[in-house]
Ligand SMILES: O=C(O)CCC(=O)C(=O)O
């Protein structure tokens with residue numbers, strides 16, 4: 001399931017991050033690609049250990065940890081330090097599935113990629129094309145969100161980015177390991193969580209809330225790897 005996460009960043013943060021990124025040196029995006037994806041990857045990237053990328057990446061991680069929609073949807077265990085890419089002048093990224101295991105260079109730690117995320121840092125009217133197209137069991141979904149918004153999708157999905165034919169598309173992208181590896185189970189938990197929150201608002205003190213909340217936690221206890 002594709003899950004939009006609105007307002008990860010404020011517009012002030014987007015402006016500040018873009019100013020710093022636009023003033024920095026970018027390199028060929030193939031540096032972090034696996035063998036197959038390197039054949040179809042044609043974009044630019046900030047070097048992983050560039051101080052600007054590291055600092056903005058940490059600010060993005062903080063914003064995500066304080067975002068209840070993200071936490072409920074991803075149930076994150078480990079998040080890869082955010083990377084940054086840029087597509088301009090016809091750049092695109094052909095169909096691929098993300099690498100299953102990633103090593104975090106700074107710590108030597110490995111993560112299993114359960115979820116992939118793109119956080120848009122360009123407004124949709126700044127560029128033509130550049131849609132992220134993700135295939136899932138319900139078909140193909142084309143995603144282009146306002147700057148500061150993100151899309152979360154299963155790392156098992158085949159996906160590509162359409163050519164950017166005008167302007168530039170800048171974004172942050174990264175992967176995470178979830179406490180709940182299985183997409184179906186994670187999405188059931190999210191549906192239950194959202195329903196409990198809605199019921200809490202609409203009918204506070206409803207007698208079923210104790211049981212439903214118990215079911216949520218008991219399922220999470222069954223399924224979580226921590
Ligand atoms: O630019 C994007 O939205 C996705 C990038 C991507 O798929 C990747 O780097 O593996």
Ligand SMILES: [Fe+2]
Pocket residue numbers: 096097098116159
């Ligand atoms: Fe990808």
